[in-house]
Amino acid sequence: xxxxxxxxxxxxxxxxxxxVGAKSAQRMAFQLLERNRVGGKKLAESLALAMEQVDxxxxxxxxxxxxxxxxxxxxxxxxxxxxxxxxxxxDVIAIEQTGEFNGVYFILMGHLSPIDGIGPEExxxxxxxxxxxxxxxxxLILATNPTVxxxxxxxxxxxxxxxxxxxxSRIAHGVPVGGELEYVDGNTLSHxxxxxxxxx
Amino acid sequence: xxxxxxxxxxxxxxxxxxxVGAKSAQRMAFQLLERNRVGGKKLAESLALAMEQVDxxxxxxxxxxxxxxxxxxxxxxxxxxxxxxxxxxxDVIAIEQTGEFNGVYFILMGHLSPIDGIGPEExxxxxxxxxxxxxxxxxLILATNPTVxxxxxxxxxxxxxxxxxxxxSRIAHGVPVGGELEYVDGNTLSHxxxxxxxxx
Ligand SMILES: [Zn+2]
Ligand SMILES: [Zn+2]
Numbered sequence: 001x002x003x004x005x006x007x008x009x010x011x012x013x014x015x016x017x018x019x020v021g022a023k024s025a026q027r028m029a030f031q032l033l034e035r036n037r038v039g040g041k042k043l044a045e046s047l048a049l050a051m052e053q054v055d056x057x058x059x060x061x062x063x064x065x066x067x068x069x070x071x072x073x074x075x076x077x078x079x080x081x082x083x084x085x086x087x088x089x090x091d092v093i094a095i096e097q098t099g100e101f102n103g104v105y106f107i108l109m110g111h112l113s114p115i116d117g118i119g120p121e122e123x124x125x126x127x128x129x130x131x132x133x134x135x136x137x138x139x140l141i142l143a144t145n146p147t148v149x150x151x152x153x154x155x156x157x158x159x160x161x162x163x164x165x166x167x168x169s170r171i172a173h174g175v176p177v178g179g180e181l182e183y184v185d186g187n188t189l190s191h192x193x194x195x196x197x198x199x200x
Numbered sequence: 201x202x203x204x205x206x207x208x209x210x211x212x213x214x215x216x217x218x219x220v221g222a223k224s225a226q227r228m229a230f231q232l233l234e235r236n237r238v239g240g241k242k243l244a245e246s247l248a249l250a251m252e253q254v255d256x257x258x259x260x261x262x263x264x265x266x267x268x269x270x271x272x273x274x275x276x277x278x279x280x281x282x283x284x285x286x287x288x289x290x291d292v293i294a295i296e297q298t299g300e301f302n303g304v305y306f307i308l309m310g311h312l313s314p315i316d317g318i319g320p321e322e323x324x325x326x327x328x329x330x331x332x333x334x335x336x337x338x339x340l341i342l343a344t345n346p347t348v349x350x351x352x353x354x355x356x357x358x359x360x361x362x363x364x365x366x367x368x369s370r371i372a373h374g375v376p377v378g379g380e381l382e383y384v385d386g387n388t389l390s391h392x393x394x395x396x397x398x399x400x
Contacts, residue, residue, distance in 0.1 A: 003289060004264040006250045013246035016239030017217075018231045019224065023382075026290055029250070031218045033263055034309050037251050039216030044247035046213035047232075050206045051240040054233055063233055064204040089203060090226055109234050182223075 007033070059131070060105045061124055062089050077104050081138040083131065085157060087111050087145055090182040095143065098186050100193040103141075106131065111144060111153040123153075125160060132164045139167040142199060145181045146173060158199050170199040207233070259331070260305045261324055262289050277304050281338040283331065285357060287311050287345055290382040295343065298386050300393040303341075306331065311349040312356055323353075325360060332364045339367040342399060345381045346373060358399050370399040 002008050007029060014025035032040035056062070057069040064070075071077055071092075082103030086092060087110060095101050108123045120126075132140065140161050144150035158168050172195030175184050184192075202208050207229060214225035232240035256262070257269040264270075271277055271292075282303030286292060287310060295301050308323045320326075332340065340361050344350035358368050372395030375384050384392075 003293070004254065004262075004266070004269065006246075006254050006265045007263050007289070010246045010250040010254075013239070013243040016232070016236055016243060017228050019227075024219065027219075028217050030263075030289060030309075032216070032247075033250065033254055036216055039213070040247055040251040043213040043216055044244045044251065046206075046210045047240055047244035047247070050210040050229070050233065051237050051244065054204065054206050054210075062204075063207050063230075065206045066204070069204065089207075089230060093203070109230075 060107055061109060061127060062092060062105065062107045072104055077102060080104070081136060082141060083135070083137045083139070084141040084143050085128070085154075086143045086181070087150065087153075088182060091143065091145075094182050094184065094186075094189060095193075098190045098193060100190050101141075103139075108144070108153065111147075111149040112156055113149055120156070125157065128157070129160060132161055132166065137166055139169060141193075141196060142168065142170045143181065145179070146175050147178060147180070150181075154199070168199045169196040171196050260307055261309060261327065262292060262305065262307045272304055277302060280304070281336060282341060283335070283337045283339070284341040284343050285328070285354075286343045286381070287350065287353075288382060291343065291345075294382050294384065294386075294389060295393075298390045298393060300390050301341075303339075308344070308353065311344060311347075311353040313349055320356070325357065328357070329360060332361055332366060337366055339369060341393075341396060342368065342370045343381065345379070346375050347378060347380070350381075354399070368399045369396040371396050 003011065010029045011025045014020055014028050015022065020028070053065045054063050055065070057064045057072055058067055059072040060069060062069050080103040082101070083106060084095065084101060084103055085106045085108065086095065087108050089107055092105055092107065106128050110118055110123060112118060112123065142154040142157060144154045154170055161168055171192045175181065175188060175192045203211065210229045211225045214220055214228050215222065220228070253265045254263050257264045257272055258267055259272040260269060262269050280303040282301070283306060284295065284301060284303055285306045285308065286295065287308050289307055292305055292307060306328050310318055310323060312318060312323065342354040342357060344354045354370055361368055371392045375381065375388060375392045
């Protein structure tokens, strides 16, 4: 005995969401079917559209439905000469909200994690290396999370960037060690930016 | 500064899922976009299909894409003469797995909760009353959760059913008081069924 085929399939599909197990998936399915068909249909449409049309910005790898994202497309941003490396699109939002930074970004979409099979290739560090080689950057700001993995990733990228005759800095540890960048309040993040130090 | 329009819309739509706030929705969106487009597309399709085609069984109100669900359509089940009232489709699965019950069900899709605006109408108790009036049932088994709300709902339905000259029973409190039916192990649930007592 199982749920009807379409309900069973919906529950199974919901389990692809991170942190959603069998019981949560059931609750989500019943909630949508019983109380929120409009929300469920909207979610189906948003998902289909995003999965189909959202890709990576050719320059910074942030998610965008354009070839080049708005930040990368801005001449003012390009002329600034600073390139900031972060782990996640949410970190870009957090940094933009401080108003401390007017350069461009590179989004790793993660950090080095050999145990999960995430190496330099998965973080597309070749794209970053090409930008450093071709670009007119005078500073590379390493704003990965202040975690063990984030520090290791910052170190790896710094080694990679050394050959390019560029100033390499790491945001100051005003941010709480062991925490994750996107949860830091704007004030702390501002201090971390202005207090950044030469890295290598 | 926000995410790109389609990403922003996806995050917003994911928040309609119960227990999913802004941060979880972001993580879900990034995870699907970065690591599981296939799963995301599959979820979009399952959702669209289920929201469009799944309705309530005309007889028991369980979710089904047919007019009448498989259990209600079974002549053997109909002839059994027992009607079991539960709160959720997951409870039906749990009871079926015990093999203790061969009658039909009525699924409330919740319990009485005046504070949330859920009264007899929202639980479609009129449909239940019609079945009791027209059906050939000799026993009504109240298998709502052993919580305060579940007990109140059982009591309300028992009062409603009294006029129909039908044996009314409540599953035994072998199930842990304060718990939820769908998490009870099959053995305990078997005992609760076989140890059921007359209710009114
Ligand atoms: Zn970009
Ligand atoms: Zn049915």
